[in-house]
Structures are given as structure tokens and as C-alpha cells.
Amino acid sequence: MYKAKAYSAASATAPLASTTIPRRETTEHDVQIEILFCGICHSDLHSVRDEWHSIMPTVYPIVPGHEIVGRVTRVGSAVTKFKTGDLVGVGCLVDSDHTCPNCKDGLEQLCPNQTLTFNSPDKHNTAPVTYGGYSESIVVDEHFVLRVPTNLDLAGVAPLLCAGITTYSPMRRWGNLTGKKVGVVGLGGLGHMGVKFARAFGAQVVVFTTSPGKKEDAHRLGADEVIISSNADEMRSHAGTFDFILDTIAADHDINAYINLLGRDGKITLVGAPEKPLAVSAFSLLVGRRSLSGSIIGGIAETQEMLDYCGKHNITADVEIIPIQKVDEAYERLLKSDVKYRFSIDMASLKSE
């Protein structure tokens, strides 16, 4: 074991503060990574404040962060995919059982015995739970380490590891979106990636937002049309016309308003998880054979595919780079949706702690 600098929260109400954490020595299949940037996902905030207590109670201290980009500093003796100096990424997962049907199909994100990047029981017993990317380094099994294209801005790559794959995966699974009418509900960290991907896939992209102020920016990101969702007339004029809608809203909202916009066999996929159940009109689903589904990140192979796609098409997240000392302030701004569109922590700032 060695000690690494990190930022952790000691309780659900404590601010994040500088600390040191144990990291395991690099075993034969491990890759040790110097973390350069770590995106701030809303999950970080939920976990730090123990807001998902009923599903996944937070073990303190918690070191959040699962949008990690860095450089390989050491590799284990059996590592074949990476060498020292490589640019790499780590997303929401750092281990799985490798034997279940989902793992065998490359869908580690659905493995019942997966190890999340933070706040997950640590199989290596380095600590009670895994510690995430708000740290100067991390050690991860090579299977869960991704190659990062060298032509991209690294601060903007970090959010691809969660927000990127979360939006890329369900759109790819839908099929060929070229020429299809695609809606993206919400223009935050997830939504802005959804717009970029939908645009890259050749879809006709319509953004739904509650904020008239985001209209111009939505167009800049790639939207062909922007609809203010509170405008009932505007919503009605699009009834029954969408092939696919990506719903990124994690707060309670009227899902039927969007289901009714779907055409025949149209699909709306949730990638945010509102806490309260959604009130779904069965009738709206029946009349167009529409479906409502969910999607959660992606498997390791698909995450690599997404990163390669981003390299080829020059896609990164729009980020605001912050030093780690401003993480609490960033959380407060996140709650007000006051970020365009993801915070990316410059981990060099940790060196001064």
C-alpha cells in the first residue's frame, strides 16, 4: 500500500477536505494512473450527501469521482493493454465478476457483483470501500482501464467516462439514427453530450429545455430546434413525430408530455433516475405502441468504442475547469444547474495541498 493525496467528505454534512488515502500496490493485472482530470457527476453529490441511502448507503470517509482521465505511471507484470505514459480513462466501474452472463456479453455495468469506482466494497481490502477520482492517483485492473485518444482536450474527455457513455449507449442501441428525429430532454451534463452525439449520428436534433436562456447554446451544441417545454402549443405541434427521445432529467417531471411526442413504435429512454415514481399513462403507450425504457452507462468495450468515436469525430464535453479546492462551491452551483456543462477538476491543484 502507498498513500495518495485525495479529497474526501467525513459525513453527509461535512465539506470535502484534503486527506490522504491508501492505494494498493500494483498487482500483476493492475494499472497505476496519475489522475490529471476528474469530472464532477451529480452522483458524486448524491453519494457525498448520502441521498441514495436506501439503495447504496454511503460509507465515510467518501472519495467520489468516476470520470477519470490520467496517465499510466506503472503497470503490473501481466498487463498487456497499457504501458507507462499512456493516456487512459476510468469510468464508473473498476471490477466485476467476469463470469456472469452480463460480463460474458461485455455488459459489466449490469454485473450483479460489480465494483463501483467509489463507495463500493473493496475486494482488495485496501480500505472498507473503493475510493474514486478526487485523488492524485488510482490503481485499477487493466480490464477496466480505457485508452484515451491523444487528439482530445483532456479536461473535456473526463466527463465522457460517465456522461458520455450514458448518452452514447442508448442512442447506439436504438439503431441508425441518421435522418431520424431525436429529442434530448434537459440540457445539462448528460443532455449536452446527448445533443453532440445525436448530431454526430446525423439525426435531426430537438432539445427540450425549461430555460429560454439555453436556446442559443443548444443550437451551438448541435440542436436543429429548441423547444421550451412549458409551451404547450409548441409541444403539441410535435405530437407523434419523434423516433427517439433521450430523457436526461433526474428530477420529477411530466413524462407523458414526452411520450405523446413519440411516433409509432417510438422509444423514450431514461438515463436520469428521478427519485419519485413517474406517472405514466398506459393509454399514451398503447396508441402508438410506444415504449419507455432505461439505460445505465455502458460496458467496457462500448465505452472504448465511444472514446474512439469521440477521437475520430473530435467530441468532448464542454467543461468548466476548477481546482479541487472549489469542489464544494461547484456542488452548490451544480444544484442550481449553474455550469456549462460539466465541472472538470484539474488535479494538479491537489499538489499544493
Added chain:
Amino acid sequence: MYKAKAYSAASATAPLASTTIPRRETTEHDVQIEILFCGICHSDLHSVRDEWHSIMPTVYPIVPGHEIVGRVTRVGSAVTKFKTGDLVGVGCLVDSDHTCPNCKDGLEQLCPNQTLTFNSPDKHNTAPVTYGGYSESIVVDEHFVLRVPTNLDLAGVAPLLCAGITTYSPMRRWGNLTGKKVGVVGLGGLGHMGVKFARAFGAQVVVFTTSPGKKEDAHRLGADEVIISSNADEMRSHAGTFDFILDTIAADHDINAYINLLGRDGKITLVGAPEKPLAVSAFSLLVGRRSLSGSIIGGIAETQEMLDYCGKHNITADVEIIPIQKVDEAYERLLKSDVKYRFSIDMASLKSE
């Protein structure tokens, strides 16, 4: 125009009573049918009592019935598919616009300008609205008339025209169900057809019911397993294992209990439309990339395919045959789910009126 005997309701609270209604003369594309049996669908009851007022207000008098089996008594000069004496069926639709994208794809059930078999504006102006199958005869455009296999019990064929196609269509659309684990929620008119089809398709069939008394019958109909849905332990033991679930419940119920039974990419399809919105847990959809969808009857071509399939595999609905004079009593029993599993009106009983 000619007069035909029928049973109609004069208001939302009136009993059904004998009457005569106008039917149009057979135009060149029409088929005139002597009705032999008409199934009683729950929609009949909803419409008679104006319970769908907000979506489709009932125009009185109403002659319900859209599970029609009969014999051709006359054909128009341009009719090519049928001749006098043929056994035929008519389901929920008697016309559509033939020009919309759905009609062009053979999905007349999704045509925005469709004409329902009863309580729908009558394009021919024979009456303010169309009159359904509780009648001695009906005149229908040949496109909406189905061939009925000659080897089947006609009383049991009638419900295939609605309950049959409603359950057949979403299961066929799922794909090849051979060897797949399929759940059928509710064992009524729709559910019992779902069980028969799932069995015929080679699926492992599990029935969910609230009634322990239906267990034996479910097995007789083709279920491999019967789960009493109130038994939480039994439900839990099947978590994450189903490929497809057909939900036939039109009353409010806990949909998440069934969503949680779906495996990866599992689908649950609603064919009943509970009046109140369903409370859907987004999290349950996300974790297995599951989907909730709806389906509504089927197109004309698919309905013919279903009837042909039933002929080949000797599938009919289990019916209780009643004279039309007992229709009000049947409605009362329907409300108590006291029928195994569909009422089929023997229209010969109308001759004595």
C-alpha cells in the same frame, strides 16, 4: 338502407334492449355478413356506460360488439376476397384512410382516421355513428373483413378478433419466443389468450394471478407455472428472469413488481389501459435496460395471420355462450371477473325478438 335487428343501450344507465337499426346497402367494395357470434369485450361495457367519455364520448343509442364472426350473405360487385357463404370475422375496425403511413404499412389500428366498429362517426352516414356486432347483420368494406378457418368452433373464434389479436401482436413483435421465459399478468379474456399463444410459441409460460382458485385452470390453458402475485417471496424468487411479460390488467396495479422480474433488456407490454397513471420506478428500468411499452390490437394483415395461425394450431378462446337476452347479466358478471374466459353471444337468439 335496410333494417336489422340489434341490441342497443339508450343511455349510460339503461339496460341493453331489442331494437332495429339501419344498415347500408352493400356498395361495390362491401361484404354483407349474417352475424353468428359476437364476443363481449370489456370495451363494450366501458362504451355502453360512457366510462371513456373524456377520450371517446358515447353517442346513444349504442350498439356495441367488435368480436364478430359470421357468414357472408352478399358481396359488392368489386369484391374479390369473399363470396356468399364464406365464414368471416370483423374486429375493432371497419375503415381507415388507406393513405397515411400507418395504413400503408398495414397498421390500420394506428390510423388517425380509422373508423371503429361501433360508436365511431359513420362515413357512410347510415347513422350518426357505426353500430357494432350485437346485431343480426353488418355491412363492412372487404378490406376489414377477415377469413375465418373452417375447422374452428365459431363461438370461440369471435374473441380472437379482439382479445386474440391484442395478445398475439405484441408477442409476435417481440421475436421468437421459443424457449423464452414469458409472463402473463392476469387470467381473464386477454390473459387466457396470452397463455394459449405463449404456449403455442414454445415459451416457458408463467401466469400471475391474484386468485389462487385460477391455478389449476391456468395449468390447463398452458401455464408451466402459476404465481400468486400477492406472495412477495414467490415474486422475489423470479426477480430478473423474464424475457417478456404481457400485462393484461386494466385496473390500477403495481407495475414495478413486474418490471423487477424482467431480465436484461426485458420488456413488459401493456395491453390493458388502467385509467390512472401507473407509478413507474425509473431506477427499475435503468438497472436492466428494461422497457415498458404498450400495444393495441393489430393491423388487418396481422389479424388474418393470427386467425390462420389459430386454424393451424387449433386455438380458440374459452367461451361461455349466452343468448343476447342475458347480455346485461353478463356485464354484471364481467365486472366480477365471473367468466371463463369470454362471453360469446349466440346471435341466433336475436331471431326470437
